[in-house]
Amino acid sequence: MKRIEFHDREKETKEIHDILDSEPSLITFVYGPINSGKTTLINNLIGQLPEEYAPFYINLRGRFITGYEDFLNVLFEIDEGGATDNIGEYATSILKDLKILSGIPIPINLFEQIFEKKDKSKDMFRYIERFFTEISEKRIPLLIIDELQVIGDMKIDGHLVYKLFNFFVRLTKELHLTHIFVVTSDSLFVERVYSEAMLSGRCRYLLVDDFDHGTTAAFLGKYDFTDDETEVAWEYCGGKPVCLVELMNYEYMEEKLREMLRIRRGQIDQRIGVLQDVHKKVLFEGDKIEVTYDNVMEILKRFSEDERYEYVRITPDMTYLIKENILFADPANSILKPQSRMDLLAIREILHRGGIEHI
């Protein structure tokens, strides 16, 4: 197995450094198609940060969150070591030996106090604000939450995620206390955020897309791909880092790629074909709307010629395809496209076969 080094992302890294150089005032949404390298970029950046920054990185992926209790356990890193009520001293002690933390540190006694409260959010936010106020006296704090959409639909007297956004607006735009990055590959979540009045003018959007051709060629060049091999890889994987990395382990690359495409085509076929057998509904603007096979195919047909297109508005049929991780919507640029080059090829194979069947 080859060890793969972090590659490029100079433009995105610079953009984030520019944000970090200025006073915190907006929430930054880092978004992009599935497996484009968002988490890798953020982790690489955290690892390279100068001493003056204090990063706190929380990844909600794979965490089972059904209520506030679970959320608190993920959000905080409970410090069993020393019980204290002095948040100032506690923050100073944290900074003395700052590792990359997977949660906001909290002394166990304060955590238990929040945990026991009926209205947990008030005390939770109060602690975080105090903690970041203390940290910001000495360092520039950075709060990064990866996969925030995990709590996107969670309701506990109102949407938790909106309470959190309100609080983030306070920490950034009002108090300028800490940089906040929300990372997500759920484009419907980003789309909802994008059209949310409460967040309008309070966020910025940073797209981390698959590599472009030049970056892909340079990446593969590092691992001795010939020009021909690079073109084959690009034809099937585009600049999807995870796909390119996978290829590095196979001697018979083209065979592997065809197999990958066959599998993906089967998956997409299944997700679309199912619409012919059952009536599927998607949640759209609060209503359950039925999607039909024909309408979904109409949307896919646009990709028989184009790799992407500019949409006017997201429809229920698009929502189905996005939910199924077949299409990716970029709301900041109003672009709809397949999640990957492989998905585009699979869609085209399905369309082509459909065309023949219709004759």
Ligand SMILES: Nc1ncnc2c1ncn2[C@@H]1O[C@H](COP(=O)(O)OP(=O)(O)OP(=O)(O)O)[C@@H](O)[C@H]1O
């Ligand atoms: N800049 C890079 N250099 C080298 N490899 C990379 C890079 N970015 C991503 N990768 C490879 O692609 C894989 C997937 O990347 P990553 O998990 O960061 O994507 P993601 O966008 O966070 O995915 P998801 O949409 O699931 O959240 C990584 O495990 C790594 O192997």
Ligand SMILES: [Mg+2]
């Ligand atoms: Mg990720």
